[in-house]
Amino acid sequence: MTDTSTYKMWRTLSDKPLGKLAFSAAASLKAPYFASVTPYISEIEYGRAVVHGPKWWFVQNHIGTFHAIAACNLAEVGMGMVMEASTPGTHRWLPKSMTVDYLAKAESSLVATATLAEEIDWDAITTGRDVAVDIAVRDKKGTEVVHARITTWVTPKPSK
């Protein structure tokens, strides 16, 4: 079981009235650039997270759709939640690359579903390894408009 402070906070707040809203606001305070997509985090569990990004004026591009880089930011939020819920307290993670495909015009609010790309034997990570997260970003019709893969670098936490 992971014991990051983020996942502990999720378990404390997520079943309380307005708890998910409070958690989502806290995530944006911790990493303020996330606030630009006003993320609402609805699900977090080992290996999976779901994040909603409303479409409003600030996230639009010149053709009036959801800006691709704003969608990437939403994908980053999803990745971060998956990694916080999945990485054991003995290890730490840092995003090191992202590949992204813009599959269709994003004309509505978006939902990013982030999943660990493969089963990970965390105990076997004694030096460092890549851990990938896939993120499917869908519009309100369920069409996947953006697909991202974010690779994180996982290492054992240094002893203090």
Ligand SMILES: CC(C)(COP(=O)(O)OP(=O)(O)OC[C@H]1O[C@@H](n2cnc3c(N)ncnc32)[C@H](O)[C@@H]1OP(=O)(O)O)[C@@H](O)C(=O)NCCC(=O)NCCSC(=O)Cc1ccccc1
């Ligand atoms: C570290 C690595 C990924 C790999 O380098 P390599 O040389 O192959 O690996 P090596 O293991 O030798 O480590 C080298 C050094 O790195 C340090 N270190 C390692 N792991 C961690 C760790 N987990 N945390 C902290 N430090 C760590 C390690 O101590 C060592 O330092 P030292 O030598 O002791 O002083 C490197 O390419 C890099 O820093 N890239 C930039 C990454 C970056 O800035 N990403 C974007 C940021 S997130 C964002 O913007 C969005 C977002 C926000 C919130 C939530 C979600 C999303």
